[in-house]
Amino acid sequence: MSFYDRWILPPLLDLAMRQRQLGKYRREAVSRARGRVLEIGVGSGLNLPLYGGDVEAIIGLDPSERLLAMARRRAVKAGALVDLVLGSATDIPLAKASVDTVVMTWTLCSISDPLAALREIRRVLKPGGVLLFVEHGLSPEPAVERWQHRLTPMWRHISGGCHLDRKADDLIRAAGFEIAELRTEYADGPRVLTYMYEGRAESPASVEIA
DSSP states (O other): OOHIIIIIHHHHHHHHHTOGGGHHHHHHHHTTOOEEEEEETOTTOTTGGGOOTTEEEEEEEESOHHHHHHHHHHHHHHTOOEEEEEOOTTSOOSOTTOEEEEEEESOGGGOSSHHHHHHHHHHHEEEEEEEEEEEEOOOSSHHHHHHHHHHHHHHHHHTTSOOSOOOHHHHHHHTTOEEEEEEEEEOSSOTTTOEEEEEEEEOOTTOOOO
16 A cells, blocks of 8 residues: 555545535435444544434444544544444455445445445345445536546546446446435536435345355
8 A cells, every 4th residue: 555545545535525515415325224234435434423223233344544543533522333344345354144234425436346345245235135325426428427437547546546437326236236216416516526326225135145
């Protein structure tokens, strides 16, 4: 890991993700979590104060030690009980069918192998479990899409691997999930950055994941 990725990028990510306009998306997704919850890409812990009383336990997974340190401080301040785990979404250190809900907010864009991560999420979800997601990604407007493809190779090098041009719903379906709810819209800001996918996906109860 480079000096930039270890020391410069984490506070920049924390600052960027604290934008006020993102708050409504966080609240809508996180408030629906139930039971034993795994948050993929917990980052600096901005979602932790938002979990409700229907949550029995929270596990926060992230590959950045520095972001997890920020999350630990934020959890203490919010009085949130969470087990923070250093690790990758492509190799989740949990048993099969061990969580009820997975929460993922602006995470899929930066995972090197998103399909592998989504299959791991299906593995750890109980049959009938739920994935709650908010992601930014590929715009349906051809002009915006072209710019997203042009900018992504440069953008991902300065933003922790973030891709501007991933179509989140297609990736989720390709991993075997059934999307039960989906809302797409532009948030405020540059359109290449702000096309949002928000929704709920279910892991089919009849399908086994090894």
